[in-house]
Amino acid sequence: MALDYKLVIWNSFKKQYDKLIVAGMLLYIIVFAVLTFVFNSETSVETLIIRAFGSLAIIMLHIVLVIGPLSRLNEKFLPILYNRRHLGVSMFLAAFIHGGFSMFQFHALGDVNPIYSVFTSNMDYNSLSNFPFQVLGFLALLILFAMAATSHDFFLSNLSAKVWKRLHMMVYLAYALIIAHVFLGAFQQEASLFSVSLMALGFITISSLHLRAAFKERKIDRAKTIVEEGWLEVCSIDDIEEDRAKIFTVNKERVAIFKYDGKLSAIHNVCKHQGGPLGEGKIIDGCVTCPWHGYQYLPHNGQSPPPFTEKVATYQLKLKNDIVYINPEALAEGTEVKPVDI
Amino acid sequence: MEDREFYVPYIEGSLGSKTKRVLKRFTIIAIGLIIIAAVVFSLVQRPFKNSTFELTSTTKITGTFHESPYPMLRVKVADNSYKNILLLGFGKSSANPFLEKLLAEVPHLNGRRLTIEGNLIYYNGKTLLQITDEEKVILENQKGNTPVKTALAEMTLQGEIIDPKCYFGVMKPGYGKIHRSCAVRCISGGIPPVLATTDDNNISEYYLLTDLNGNAINKDVLPYVGQPSEMKGTVEIMEDWYILKLDIENLTVISEASNIYSTDI
Numbered sequence: 373m374a375l376d377y378k379l380v381i382w383n384s385f386k387k388q389y390d391k392l393i394v395a396g397m398l399l400y401i402i403v404f405a406v407l408t409f410v411f412n413s414e415t416s417v418e419t420l421i422i423r424a425f426g427s428l429a430i431i432m433l434h435i436v437l438v439i440g441p442l443s444r445l446n447e448k449f450l451p452i453l454y455n456r457r458h459l460g461v462s463m464f465l466a467a468f469i470h471g472g473f474s475m476f477q478f479h480a481l482g483d484v485n486p487i488y489s490v491f492t493s494n495m496d497y498n499s500l501s502n503f504p505f506q507v508l509g510f511l512a513l514l515i516l517f518a519m520a521a522t523s524h525d526f527f528l529s530n531l532s533a534k535v536w537k538r539l540h541m542m543v544y545l546a547y548a549l550i551i552a553h554v555f556l557g558a559f560q561q562e563a564s565l566f567s568v569s570l571m572a573l574g575f576i577t578i579s580s581l582h583l584r585a586a587f588k589e590r591k592i593d594r595a596k597t598i599v600e601e602g603w604l605e606v607c608s609i610d611d612i613e614e615d616r617a618k619i620f621t622v623n624k625e626r627v628a629i630f631k632y633d634g635k636l637s638a639i640h641n642v643c644k645h646q647g648g649p650l651g652e653g654k655i656i657d658g659c660v661t662c663p664w665h666g667y668q669y670l671p672h673n674g675q676s677p678p679p680f681t682e683k684v685a686t687y688q689l690k691l692k693n694d695i696v697y698i699n700p701e702a703l704a705e706g707t708e709v710k711p712v713d714i
Numbered sequence: 715m716e717d718r719e720f721y722v723p724y725i726e727g728s729l730g731s732k733t734k735r736v737l738k739r740f741t742i743i744a745i746g747l748i749i750i751a752a753v754v755f756s757l758v759q760r761p762f763k764n765s766t767f768e769l770t771s772t773t774k775i776t777g778t779f780h781e782s783p784y785p786m787l788r789v790k791v792a793d794n795s796y797k798n799i800l801l802l803g804f805g806k807s808s809a810n811p812f813l814e815k816l817l818a819e820v821p822h823l824n825g826r827r828l829t830i831e832g833n834l835i836y837y838n839g840k841t842l843l844q845i846t847d848e849e850k851v852i853l854e855n856q857k858g859n860t861p862v863k864t865a866l867a868e869m870t871l872q873g874e875i876i877d878p879k880c881y882f883g884v885m886k887p888g889y890g891k892i893h894r895s896c897a898v899r900c901i902s903g904g905i906p907p908v909l910a911t912t913d914d915n916n917i918s919e920y921y922l923l924t925d926l927n928g929n930a931i932n933k934d935v936l937p938y939v940g941q942p943s944e945m946k947g948t949v950e951i952m953e954d955w956y957i958l959k960l961d962i963e964n965l966t967v968i969s970e971a972s973n974i975y976s977t978d979i
Contacts, residue, residue, distance in 0.1 A: 383726075414886065
C-alpha cells in the first residue's frame with residue numbers, strides 16, 4: 373500500500389522476480405539465436421529478431437495467463453501473481469520488438485503510411501487462408517500496449533478498479549487475436565507438427581486451468597443458504613478458521629466472514645485495489661489483509677486504516693447456537709458494524 | 715487446523731517454506747518451457763536461401779543503361795556474355811527517383827554507359843543493385859548496346875509473383891504469405907514484379923512481368939502478389955532474363971501450393 377505514486381515500489385521479492393524475468397527472456401533469445409545460427413545459418417538478423425521476440429512474447433503470454441487460475445486453485449502461487457504486471461510489461465516489450473521490426477520490415481519505406489499499409493496491403497478479409505494476419509497481430513499489440521501503459525496504480529486509481537479490470541481483461545481478446553495471427557500467418561507458410569502442437573498444448577493448458585478455477589468458484593456462488601426471517605444461515609462457527617474467512621454469495625455479491633479475537637465480522641469480498649478476494653486473505657495486526665498485494669481493511673468497518681482511504685461494504689451478522697447468520701443487505705462502504713462476540 | 719502460509723509483499727520473511735517450494739517448482743517448469751519452446755521454434759524454421767544483400771558495403775558497377783521496361787544495367791561478364799543487373803531504389807521504391815537528376819541533364823539514358831555505386835543483391839544467377847544516392851550515379855562518355863529481346867513462345871506458367879529485391883536477398887523468406895504485404899508494398903512502390911517458378915527438378919526460373927505492350931505492370935498485379943498463381947502470356951528472352959508479356963485477364967490465383975514452397979529453394 374502507498375499514499376503517493378512511484379514508478380516502482382521496489383522490495384527484494386520484486387527485484388528477484390524481475391531478475392528471473394530478464395534471465396528467462398535472455399535464455400530464450402540466446403537458445404533461439406544460437407540454434408538458428410548453428411542449424412540455419414543463412415538466416416538474416418532481422419528475421420531472427422522478428423521470430424525470436426514474437427515466439428518469446430507468446431511463451432510469456434502463456435505464463436502470464438496461467439498465473440491467475442493457478443493462484444485461485446492454490447494460494448501458494450499468489451506471490452507470482454503479486455508482481456505479474458512486471459511480467460506483463462516485459463511480455464509487451466517482447467511483442468513490441470516483434471511488431472515494431474515487422475512493421476518496419478514489411479510496411480515502412482514504401483509509398484503509403486506503414487499503419488495504412490498493415491490494413492490495406494492484403495485485402496483478402498473474406499478468405500481464411502489468405503486473411504491479412506498482420507492486422508490481427510497489430511490489434512493485439514494495441515491491446516497489450518494499452519494494458520502495459522496502464523499497468524500502474526496511478527491508472528488503476530484514476531480509471532477506477534472496474535474500468536481498469538475491464539481493460540486488462542482484454543488480454544483474453546489479445547490472446548485470441550495472437551492465436552489467430554499465428555495460425556493464419558506463420559503456420560500457413562511454415563507449419564510444423566511440433567510448433568502447432570506446442571501452441572495447441574498451451575491453449576489447452578490455459579483453458580483447462582481457467583475452467584477448473586471457474587468450477588471451484590462456482591461452488592461458492594451455488595452454495596445453498598437457508599433464509600430465516602430475513603437472515604441467511606451460512607455456516608457453523610467451526611467452519612471458519614481463526615484469523616481467516618469463509619466466502620459466501622448473498623444477493624449475488626461475494627461476502628467474506630472473518631473470525632478473529634473471539635469475534636466475527638463480514639465485509640464485501642472484493643478489494644478496492646485490483647479486485648482481489650479479501651476472503652482468501654488473513655487478519656494481520658487486526659486488519660483484513662488482501663492476499664494479492666497486501667491492501668488492508670479493518671474488519672468491523674471495512675475501512676483501510678488511516679492514512680489510507682479505501683472502503684468496502686460491511687454486513688450485519690448474528691450467531692445462534694453456533695450457527696452464523698448474515699443480513700444480505702449490504703451497508704454503505706465503511707459503515708461501522710459491531711462485531712459479533714463468539 | 716493446519717497453519718496456512720500467508721505471504722504479504724511488504725512483510726519481509728513472510729514467504730513460507732511450502733510457498734517457496736511451489737515457487738521454485740514453478741520457476742523450474744517455466745525455465746524448462748522456455749528452453750523447450752526455444753528449441754522447437756528455432757529448429758522448425760525452414761531452411762533459408764543463401765541469398766545475399768550487401769547492406770553495409772557498396773560496389774561500383776559500370777554498364778549500359780536500358781529500360782526494358784524496368785531500369786537495368788547491362789554488364790559484360792565474358793566474351794558475348796552479358797548480365798543485366800536490375801536497378802532498384804532505396805527501401806520499397808524503384809530506381810527512377812535516383813535517376814531523375816541525371817535525366818534532367820540527359821533525357822535519353824537508354825544505351826548510355828553509367829557507373830553506379832550501390833548495394834549488391836544476388837541469388838541463383840541474378841544480380842540486383844540498390845541505389846541509395848543519386849550522386850553515385852555517374853554518366854560515362856561512351857555509349858553501349860542494349861540487349862535484344864527474342865520471342866520464345868506462348869506459355870502457361872505457375873509460380874508466385876514476388877518482389878525481386880526481397881526475394882533475391884533483402885528478406886528471408888522473401889516470398890509466401892508472411893512476406894506478401896511487403897511484396898505488395900515493394901511492387902506498389904516501383905520494384906519490378908517478377909514471377910518465380912520452380913519445376914519438378916527444383917530448377918527455378920524468373921520472369922520479369924510486363925503488359926502486352928511491354929510496359930510496367932506493377933499496379934495490375936498487386937492483388938495477386940505473394941500467392942500461388944497461374945498465368946498465360948508470351949515469353950521473351952533478354953540475355954539472362956526472361957520476360958513474360960501478360961494480359962492480366964490471364965492471371966489467376968490457384969488453390970494448391972506452388973512449387974516455390976519446396977524446401978530447397
